[in-house]
Amino acid sequence: MPRYFSTLPTVPIPKTLLIVLAFSAVVLMKMSLISPTPSLNGLILKNVDGNGQGQAALSSYDVDGKHDHDHKIDANLNMKDNGDNDSVTHTENEGEEDLGEGLFDPIRMGDIHLKHRIVMCPLTRHRADERGVHRKGLGEVYYEQRASDGGLIITEGTVVAHEAGGEANVPGIYSAEQVDGWKSMTDKVHAKGGKIVCQLWALGRVADPSLVDIVYAPSKIPLIPPSPDNPSSAPDSESGKFEKSKAESKLKEMTQKDIDRFVAHFKQAARNAVKAGFDGIEVHAANGYLIDQFIQTNSNNRTDAYGGPSPLHRIQFLLDILESVSAVIPISRVGLRISPYSDFQGMRMVRPLDTFVPLLEEVLTRYPDLAYVHIIKGGEGDDIQPLRNVVSDLGRGTGVIVAGEYTPDKARRVVREKGGAVGFGRYFISNPDLPFRIANNLPLNEWDEDTFYTTEAEGYTE
DSSP states (O other): OOHHHHTSOOOOOOHHHHHHHHHHHHHHHHHHHTOOSOOSSSOOEEEEOTTSOEEEOOOOOOOOOOOSGGGBOOTTTSSBOSSSOOOSOOOOOOOSOOOOOOTTSOEEETTEEESSOEEEOOOOOOOBOTTSOBOTTTHHHHHHHHOOTTOEEEEEEEESSGGGOOSTTOOBSSSHHHHHHHHHHHHHHHHTTOEEEEEEEOOGGGSOTTTOSOEEESSSOOOOOOBTTBTTSSSOTTTTOOOHHHHHHHEEEOOHHHHHHHHHHHHHHHHHHHHTTOSEEEEEOOTTSHHHHHHSTTTOOOOSTTOSSOHHHHTHHHHHHHHHHTTTSOGGGEEEEEOTTOOGGGOOOSSTHHHHHHHHHHHHHHOTTOOEEEEEOOSTTOOOHHHHHHHHHHOSSOEEEEESSOOHHHHHHHHHHHOSEEEESHHHHHOTTHHHHHHTTOOOOOOOGGGTTOSSSTTTTO
16 A cells, blocks of 8 residues: 555444445435436537537437428518428417426437427528529538537428429429439438438429429419418519419319329439438428318319318328328338418418318328327417327327427427427528527527528528
8 A cells, every 4th residue: 555545544434424425425316317407418518610600519319391481581470481480470378287398308209319309490491403403512501500419400391393393492302413412411410410301392383383384283273362461372472473364374183193193203202312311201281382282171172082071081192192102211200291270372271170180180090100290380379289189199109399489488388398399490590500509598699581582602501
């Protein structure tokens, strides 16, 4: 024994004191494991680069949203939700129960496992070229900036075929060039430990007739031209580019052959998403686009197996698509986006839940392993709890993502009381490191609407 130890006196320690000390150590260890302090599995405030973006250090945890269009500028709403934004002010009916879950607790969405519950909604940004391919160097940086370890990104709406499109400068996933472009972006997200799913999209009657030969729709019910009383009736109420006469002249009610072809487009798009390295897909059935047009009576007056008063007929197109994509990708990696209460693009039925509750019941009875249901909330008094109940009753590991005008505090509250995850749209535009900022209670940058839909890097990656 070294000299400086040999000179110390030997003091016997009572056995009872040893027991007390050991017990205290165990208690302290347990307390540290259940600390209420929010964390992102090790997310800490590290250095901040020259652009003011915080860099995060995240520990490893092996786990497996127009959508961008969900963000079009509107005179009344500031941004129109094409399916993925948080632009409309909503309040979800809140209960008294505290589930004790937090934004930075892990969650399972089917076979997609996440480390936190802040989801990037789909956001149309119009940065693709005329081929539907992201401009080199822009898309990779954009998605890489917004990736976080164990966080989920839902891509902007991505058209499944040229004839399913009809909006300028949006990406597709039906050509080899498009698939290669997406692969470079999924690689960037995965390098940061993030998860990314591709939102599959067909426009239907809201397609710009100057960009497609035929405007396919469930019925020949055109969109009402925008007016001061109804500014959200068309995708772009500021430019008024959708002239009623021109749109009506190209509008075609889909035949069974057309329906079968579009279902095949979704199947091939899902197959291409797998090739591009996506962790899953989201079927865009919201915000007045083609699938939603079949679902709602506002845009569907068919009398065959795809229409009529029964919601089970009007959801048949959606069911056909889910069946087709599940043949090439596990249903546990397929999400579904719906917007029961949205009046965007001439939608919203008188009693939305009479259709959307049976819709979810049928979908989850057939596909209980569906990865998640992504719900765009409505306004004051619009209750989505019945939809949550269906997911809870019939889903097996099916998650719920809610999108609306959430602040970090509102998001914390809804997760604590309802569980699930929360989608953010515009805040991700101006705060690429949004989970990091929320975890560290940092202020959030305001967005600049003038840069939402340009072709430049400003407001996109800068």
